[in-house]
Amino acid sequence: MSITIKDVEHVANLARLDLSDAEKEQFAGQLNAILKYAEKLNELDADGIEPTSHVLPLANVMREDEVKPSWPIEKVLRNAPEEEEGQFKVPAVLE
Amino acid sequence: MSVFELKLSELHNRLKNKQLSVTELVDHSFKRISDTDGKIGAFLALNEEGARQQAQALDAQLAAGGERGLLFGVPAGIKDNIVTEGLRTTCGSKFLENHDPIYDATVVTKLRAAQAVTIGKLNMDEFAMGGSNENSAYGPVRNPWDTERVPGGSSGGSAASVAAGQVYFSLGSDTGGSIRQPAAYCGVVGLKPTYGLVSRFGLVAFASSLDQIGPITKNVEDSAYVLQAIAGHDERDTTSANVNVPDYLSALTGDVKGLRIGVAKEYLGQGIDPQVKERVLEALKVFESMGATWEEVSLPHTDYAIATYYLLASSEASSNLARFDGVRYGVRADNPANLLDLYRRSRSEGFGPEVKRRIMLGTYALSSGYYDAYYKKAQQVRTLIKRDFDQAFEKFDLIIGPTAPTPAFKLGEQVGDPLTMYLNDICTIPVSLAGVPAISIPCGMADGLPVGLQIIGKPFDESTVLRAAHAFESQTGFHDLRPALS
Numbered sequence: 001m002s003i004t005i006k007d008v009e010h011v012a013n014l015a016r017l018d019l020s021d022a023e024k025e026q027f028a029g030q031l032n033a034i035l036k037y038a039e040k041l042n043e044l045d046a047d048g049i050e051p052t053s054h055v056l057p058l059a060n061v062m063r064e065d066e067v068k069p070s071w072p073i074e075k076v077l078r079n080a081p082e083e084e085e086g087q088f089k090v091p092a093v094l095e
Numbered sequence: 096m097s098v099f100e101l102k103l104s105e106l107h108n109r110l111k112n113k114q115l116s117v118t119e120l121v122d123h124s125f126k127r128i129s130d131t132d133g134k135i136g137a138f139l140a141l142n143e144e145g146a147r148q149q150a151q152a153l154d155a156q157l158a159a160g161g162e163r164g165l166l167f168g169v170p171a172g173i174k175d176n177i178v179t180e181g182l183r184t185t186c187g188s189k190f191l192e193n194h195d196p197i198y199d200a201t202v203v204t205k206l207r208a209a210q211a212v213t214i215g216k217l218n219m220d221e222f223a224m225g226g227s228n229e230n231s232a233y234g235p236v237r238n239p240w241d242t243e244r245v246p247g248g249s250s251g252g253s254a255a256s257v258a259a260g261q262v263y264f265s266l267g268s269d270t271g272g273s274i275r276q277p278a279a280y281c282g283v284v285g286l287k288p289t290y291g292l293v294s295r296f297g298l299v300a301f302a303s304s305l306d307q308i309g310p311i312t313k314n315v316e317d318s319a320y321v322l323q324a325i326a327g328h329d330e331r332d333t334t335s336a337n338v339n340v341p342d343y344l345s346a347l348t349g350d351v352k353g354l355r356i357g358v359a360k361e362y363l364g365q366g367i368d369p370q371v372k373e374r375v376l377e378a379l380k381v382f383e384s385m386g387a388t389w390e391e392v393s394l395p396h397t398d399y400a401i402a403t404y405y406l407l408a409s410s411e412a413s414s415n416l417a418r419f420d421g422v423r424y425g426v427r428a429d430n431p432a433n434l435l436d437l438y439r440r441s442r443s444e445g446f447g448p449e450v451k452r453r454i455m456l457g458t459y460a461l462s463s464g465y466y467d468a469y470y471k472k473a474q475q476v477r478t479l480i481k482r483d484f485d486q487a488f489e490k491f492d493l494i495i496g497p498t499a500p501t502p503a504f505k506l507g508e509q510v511g512d513p514l515t516m517y518l519n520d521i522c523t524i525p526v527s528l529a530g531v532p533a534i535s536i537p538c539g540m541a542d543g544l545p546v547g548l549q550i551i552g553k554p555f556d557e558s559t560v561l562r563a564a565h566a567f568e569s570q571t572g573f574h575d576l577r578p579a580l581s
Contacts, residue, residue: 017451041476043399046472052475
């Protein structure tokens with residue numbers, strides 16, 4: 001299997017990246033090399049092996065449902081590229 | 096001799112006896128940075144005003160007497176992916192070039208509680224992706240032993256700053272070797288704790304199932320001190336392990352008699368520099384002379400670790416880095432046509448090539464039709480890799496090998512070839528996938544460059560790792576070698 005420029009464009013779209021033509025070329029080549037290397041894993045029969053997502057035996061860590069103070073708005077907005085009336089501002093989403 | 100060469104206990108004695116002040120320690124740090132950092136490039140931000148204020152307060156406390164924190168007055172550098180309130184935190188990325196965090200990471204709060212002084216933020220590969228520090232948007236870090244060479248990465252600034260005597264110790268983060276490998280290249284001590292021992296709250300996430308913060312120091316005793324200060328459960332990190340933190344200092348007995356060491360056969364195989372291999376074999380003789388025993392052990396799935404790691408870490412990264420969308424923080428592209436355009440252009444302008452490459456790889460591996468073949472398969476192989484360690488630890492107390500197959504390489508040497516760059520991590524990545532603790536300590540030189548010995552332990556058995564590392568350095572003194580950096 002080989003990654004085409006079209007595949008690169010599809011993945012870039014999923015990842016919300018705009019790539020130049022030169023970047024597309026380069027990534028197609030490099031991703032092909034990396035994925036070809038990763039095909040090594042096919043040498044192993046891992047059927048029925050439990051996947052490890054995490055090494056700790058932890059699941060569904062719960063805490064008491066207590067009301068705690070939130071960050072003050074000014075702090076939360078401190079790094080906002082654009083803000084208005086205590087909110088993050090983005091271009092119109094609805095026409 | 097630099098005051099930073101003093102052991103922590105001696106440093107504290109001098110502070111107590113008024114032979115030294117915290118202000119002098121902090122001055123020394125900034126002086127050394129101004130003298131050397133033009134050559135090294137370790138720092139991305141300095142906390143001069145804050146550090147001097149804190150030093151004054153600590154000196155006042157010293158004059159008044161009373162309890163002192165574990166790391167009282169000690170100048171520390173913090174890797175730039177660990178957030179510090181009011182101190183610019185960039186993760187080595189243009190995306191966060193003006194980011195002013197609104198809170199402190201748990202480790203930063205803990206360092207403050209231990210009364211260490213934050214000197215500044217340390218350069219790194221962008222978002223911790225890289226093994227040479229050449230992926231920083233703010234320029235590379237140079238190795239103090241040879242400024243034509245890389246310091247390793249991604250915690251390149253953290254390792255170089257300690258090796259260059261700019262700070263007393265630093266914090267780094269390790270996802271696939273990012274503390275241990277630069278520590279090896281720079282001739283210092285780097286500890287990656289067991290996954291879950293140190294809180295990740297406030298560590299900007301790269302690969303959440305692997306990331307772990309740890310100390311970079313000049314010797315093992317300091318490593319134990321810093322670990323003591325930063326370890327422990329944190330309810331703000333749901334993957335923080337709820338375990339008792341032992342007294343690491345009391346583990347440094349110097350006694351390794353009867354310790355059973357397995358020597359990872361695969362780590363000494365193909366691709367290893369003959370001098371590195373020689374240094375590791377010599378280290379084993381040192382352990383033998385101290386009454387430990389060793390024999391070869393096989394970790395049979397080692398050869399699959401790099402492929403497994405790059406699929407899993409990149410997948411996690413593609414998900415974690417989705418948050419950098421130009422809405423709440425970070426850079427925003429000018430005049431976006433619409434929301435989608437804002438996301439796409441902000442990300443494309445803000446991320447460097449290695450970050451884009453890994454996001455692409457991870458997105459591909461998680462995408463419809465490929466998830467089972469890549470992501471799930473890699474998770475299954477991760478289980479096999481972890482079992483290699485479980486089985487080895489049934490017979491051995493520790494596993495030993497090199498930290499990296501070669502000493503530091505030259506800047507630019509591997510930039511065009513990501514796959515070759517990834518292969519430098521063959522000895523550290525399996526350990527990260529298994530989540531177990533490991534330390535890199537200096538074990539001699541190869542053509543004027545430091546070589547790192549990696550000592551790997553059972554989960555949450557940092558005590559035995561530190562004990563063995565401490566005994567080794569007491570016997571050999573390689574940790575006292577310093578670069579001739581003028």
